[in-house]
Amino acid sequence: MEIAAVNTVSVAPQTRLLSNTFSRKLGSVSSLSLRSIEREHRVGSARLRVSAASSSSSMDAVTAEKITPASFLENRESKKVLHFVKYHGLGNDFILVDNRDSSEPKITQEQAAKLCDRNFGVGADGVIFAMPGVNGADYTMRIFNSDGSEPEMCGNGVRCFARFIAELENLQGKHSFTMHTGAGLIVPEIQDDGQVKVDMGIPILKAQDVPTKLPGTKGEAVVQAELVVDGVTWNVTCVSMGNPHCITFGTKGGPNLKVDDLNLQEIGPKFEHHEMFPARTNTEFVEVLSRSHLKMRVWERGAGATLACGTGACALVVAAVLEGRANRKCTVDLPGGPLEIEWRQEDNHIYMTGPAEAVFYGSALL
Numbered sequence: 262m263e264i265a266a267v268n269t270v271s272v273a274p275q276t277r278l279l280s281n282t283f284s285r286k287l288g289s290v291s292s293l294s295l296r297s298i299e300r301e302h303r304v305g306s307a308r309l310r311v312s313a314a315s316s317s318s319s320m321d322a323v324t325a326e327k328i329t330p331a332s333f334l335e336n337r338e339s340k341k342v343l344h345f346v347k348y349h350g351l352g353n354d355f356i357l358v359d360n361r362d363s364s365e366p367k368i369t370q371e372q373a374a375k376l377c378d379r380n381f382g383v384g385a386d387g388v389i390f391a392m393p394g395v396n397g398a399d400y401t402m403r404i405f406n407s408d409g410s411e412p413e414m415c416g417n418g419v420r421c422f423a424r425f426i427a428e429l430e431n432l433q434g435k436h437s438f439t440m441h442t443g444a445g446l447i448v449p450e451i452q453d454d455g456q457v458k459v460d461m462g463i464p465i466l467k468a469q470d471v472p473t474k475l476p477g478t479k480g481e482a483v484v485q486a487e488l489v490v491d492g493v494t495w496n497v498t499c500v501s502m503g504n505p506h507c508i509t510f511g512t513k514g515g516p517n518l519k520v521d522d523l524n525l526q527e528i529g530p531k532f533e534h535h536e537m538f539p540a541r542t543n544t545e546f547v548e549v550l551s552r553s554h555l556k557m558r559v560w561e562r563g564a565g566a567t568l569a570c571g572t573g574a575c576a577l578v579v580a581a582v583l584e585g586r587a588n589r590k591c592t593v594d595l596p597g598g599p600l601e602i603e604w605r606q607e608d609n610h611i612y613m614t615g616p617a618e619a620v621f622y623g624s625a626l627l
């Protein structure tokens with residue numbers, strides 16, 4: 262099969278996005294790997310030409326005259342090279358790996374941490390593996406955070422995963438499937454407009470299952486409890502979406518939070534590593550704009566300040582409802598954009614709707 266011409270589209274610093282058609286046939290390419298491998302390769306009888314720029318801020322231009330299916334890069338996949346697709350959900354970005362042929366992740370947690378490095382690697386908030394399903398599920402999702410730790414769940418990651426599967430399996434239009442995760446069975450549904458609606462399951466409120474050592478304040482749930490962080494008493498509610506979240510609307514007796522004023526880099530790690538959270542925690546700082554409109558900034562366990570957190574958005578709507586601050590259906594503004602969240606009374610499940618986009622295809626040297 263031949264491809265006569267390939268268009269490149271500028272999308273992100275340091276990358277050129279190859280057209281999907283090209284990328285599917287070629288395998289995958291990124292400026293990272295191209296700079297690292299060679300400047301010009303023979304591809305069967307065709308030639309892939311790379312006009313490279315040495316400055317990391319400039320972009321590589323890629324053209325191909327004739328590409329055969331047995332391309333150079335496909336042949337080159339080995340233990341030393343990992344093909345991936347970079348996705349993001351509202352700026353929460355992930356390296357997606359097609360791991361459907363094995364129940365073991367293709368790379369280690371240490372390698373994932375290196376790939377996530379924004380200076381010395383691809384740059385991402387985590388690496389996600391699309392693996393064979395277990396327990397009757399269609400697929401399994403595993404994820405490593407950017408520090409290499411493995412969380413149970415990732416809301417934005419699920420939406421990216423769904424779009425990745427649709428791309429791999431060539432699914433068109435509305436589609437849903439089941440995914441096994443560390444938080445149990447999750448069901449994403451790709452909408453006609455490309456957004457992904459996810460049944461995120463039932464929130465976990467029992468203190469020891471979150472887990473938190475804070476004592477229950479509403480039965481076994483920790484709602485508007487006091488947590489002393491660095492000498493300041495905060496009011497927090499703890500919710501697990503499979504992974505732990507600590508949600509705060511402000512300090513005890515203090516004014517409502519203005520999240521833009523927070524020094525997240527300073528306060529975030531103190532929550533994450535607080536002794537009351539034996540598995541560490543994600544923390545959402547929330548400002549109430551109205552009963553159906555909330556604004557948040559997040560400090561993620563194992564990833565730090567990110568532009569969005571899907572499980573965090575779900576957890577904070579649960580917290581806002583439990584604290585009597587909001588309705589069950591809310592728009593949550595995150596630094597990277599809005600998510601629609603509903604904690605449905607009828608089935609106690611949380612539904613999250615939002616976007617997920619492919620950014621570029623790449624091959625990383627391990």
Ligand SMILES: N[C@@H](CCC[C@H](N)C(=O)O)C(=O)O
Nearest residue numbers: 412415416417504570571572
């Ligand atoms: N950004 C994610 C959450 C990823 C996992 C988290 N850092 C943890 O360790 O629990 C999301 O969108 O939910």
